[in-house]
Amino acid sequence: MAMRKIHLTAAHADADYDILIGTDLCDGAATFAAEKYRPHACTIVTDSNVAPLHADKVAAALQKVGIEPLVCVIPAGEEHKNIQTLQHIWDFLLQHRWERRMPIFALGGGVVGDMAGFAAATVLRGVPLIQMPTSLLAAVDASVGGKTGIDHAMGKNLLGTFHHASLVVADVNLISTLPRRELQSGLAECIKHAVIADANMFAWLERHLPQILHFDPASLAELIFQNVSVKANIVAQDPYEKSIRAHLNFGHTFGHALEKVVGYDKLPHGYAVALGMLAATRLSIGLGRCEPQLLPRLEHLIRAAGLPMTVEGYDPRAVLSAMYSDKKVASAKLRLILPVKLGQVTIASDVPEASVIDAIATVTTVGAVSA
Numbered sequence: 001m002a003m004r005k006i007h008l009t010a011a012h013a014d015a016d017y018d019i020l021i022g023t024d025l026c027d028g029a030a031t032f033a034a035e036k037y038r039p040h041a042c043t044i045v046t047d048s049n050v051a052p053l054h055a056d057k058v059a060a061a062l063q064k065v066g067i068e069p070l071v072c073v074i075p076a077g078e079e080h081k082n083i084q085t086l087q088h089i090w091d092f093l094l095q096h097r098w099e100r101r102m103p104i105f106a107l108g109g110g111v112v113g114d115m116a117g118f119a120a121a122t123v124l125r126g127v128p129l130i131q132m133p134t135s136l137l138a139a140v141d142a143s144v145g146g147k148t149g150i151d152h153a154m155g156k157n158l159l160g161t162f163h164h165a166s167l168v169v170a171d172v173n174l175i176s177t178l179p180r181r182e183l184q185s186g187l188a189e190c191i192k193h194a195v196i197a198d199a200n201m202f203a204w205l206e207r208h209l210p211q212i213l214h215f216d217p218a219s220l221a222e223l224i225f226q227n228v229s230v231k232a233n234i235v236a237q238d239p240y241e242k243s244i245r246a247h248l249n250f251g252h253t254f255g256h257a258l259e260k261v262v263g264y265d266k267l268p269h270g271y272a273v274a275l276g277m278l279a280a281t282r283l284s285i286g287l288g289r290c291e292p293q294l295l296p297r298l299e300h301l302i303r304a305a306g307l308p309m310t311v312e313g314y315d316p317r318a319v320l321s322a323m324y325s326d327k328k329v330a331s332a333k334l335r336l337i338l339p340v341k342l343g344q345v346t347i348a349s350d351v352p353e354a355s356v357i358d359a360i361a362t363v364t365t366v367g368a369v370s371a
C-alpha cells in the first residue's frame with residue numbers, strides 16, 4: 001500500500017508537521033527521529049495493552065538506526081489518565097537523564113497520546129513528540145492538533161496544554177489489533193467529522209462501513225486519510241480553538257456529560273459522542289435549524305457502526321447539570337454545536353434549557369423513540 005501524507009501547518013502555533021498514513025511505517029518513524037534529532041535514546045510511552053502487541057516493533061526500528069529504545073509502560077484505561085501516571089512518566093524520563101533533543105514516542109490510543117504529549121510538553125520545558133496512534137480514535141483525532149492533558153476528579157481533560165507532535169505516524173498494521181468496540185468508538189469521531197465538514201465523506205462512510213468493520217487495511221487507510229484531512233484543515237485555521245475548531249465539539253458537550261453521569265468505565269468516549277450527536281441533531285431539527293433528512297441517515301449510520309442509540313435510565317436533568325460543568329461551557333452559558341445540514345454546523349448559545357432536556361431525554365429515557 002502506498003504511504004499517504006498530509007502536512008499540517010498552523011501559523012504562530014508551532015505546528016508544522018507531516019501525518020503519514022499507511023502500513024509498515026515504524027522504520028520511517030525511527031529514521032525521522034534519527035535524522036532530525038540525532039538522539040542516543042528515545043522513550044516509547046505505551047500502555048499495558050499495546051506494549052505486548054507493538055512495542056517490540058518500534059523498539060527494533062529504533063535499534064536499527066542506532067537509537068537505544070526505552071519503554072515506559074503505563075496502565076491502560078481512562079481511569080489512569082491522571083497526575084499519578086503523569087508523575088510516573090516524568091520520573092521515568094528524569095531518571096534516564098532526559099535531554100531536550102530526545103524525542104518521546106506516544107505509542108497507543110488517545111490516553112497514551114494525551115499523557116505522553118503532556119509529559120513531552122512539560123519535561124525540560126518541552127521535548128520532541130512523535131505520535132504513533134494505535135486506536136482509530138487516536139489516528140483520526142487525538143494525535144492531530146496538539147491538545148495534550150490529563151483528567152481531574154472534577155472532569156475530563158481539565159489539565160493540559162498544547163504541544164504539537166513533530167511527526168504523526170498512523171500505521172494501520174498497529175491499528176489492526178484494536179478491539180472491535182474501540183474501532184466503533186473511533187468511528188463515532190469519523191461520523192462527526194463527516195457531519196461537520198464533508199457530505200461526500202458521509203456518503204463514502206455509508207458505502208464502506210462493512211469493509212471498515214472488517215479492518216480492511218486499504219479502507220482503514222482511506223478512512224484515516226479523509227478524517228485527518230478534515231481535522232488538519234480545521235486545526236490549521238484555528239489552532240487554539242478560538243472559533244471554527246469548536247465545531248469539532250459536535251456531540252461532545254452532550255457526550256462528555258453522558259460519560260460523566262453514566263461512568264467513564266461503562267460508556268466509551270465514542271459511544272457517548274454518538275449519543276451526543278443524536279441529541280444535538282434532534283435538538284437542531286426541533287428548533288427548525290437543521291434539514292430533517294439528516295436524522296434518519298445519521299441514525300442509520302450510527303446503528304450500522306454498532307454504536308448505541310440510547311443509554312437508558314438516566315435523568316436528563318442530571319445530564320444537563322453535567323453539561324454546565326464541562327470546560328467548554330463559556331461563561332455559564334451552554335454553547336452547543338448544532339448541525340444545519342450534512343457538512344455544515346453552527347454554534348448556538350441561545351437554546352432554551354427545556355429543549356435541551358427534551359433532546360437528552362431522546363437518548364436516556366426508557367423506551368425513547370430512537371429511529
Ligand SMILES: NC(=O)c1ccc[n+]([C@@H]2O[C@H](COP(=O)([O-])OP(=O)(O)OC[C@H]3O[C@@H](n4cnc5c(N)ncnc54)[C@H](O)[C@@H]3O)[C@@H](O)[C@H]2O)c1
Pocket residue numbers: 047048049050053076077078081108109110111112114134135136137138141142143144145146147148156157174175176177178179182185269
Ligand atoms: N488530544 C485530543 O485532541 C483528543 C481528541 C479526542 C480524544 N482525546 C482523548 O483520547 C482518549 C480516548 O482515546 P482512545 O479511544 O484511543 O482510548 P484509549 O487510549 O483508552 O484506548 C482504548 C483501548 O484500546 C486499547 N488499544 C489501543 N490501541 C490498541 C491496539 N492497537 N490493539 C489493542 N488494544 C489497543 C487501549 O489499551 C485501551 O484499552 C480520551 O482520553 C480523550 O480525552 C484526545
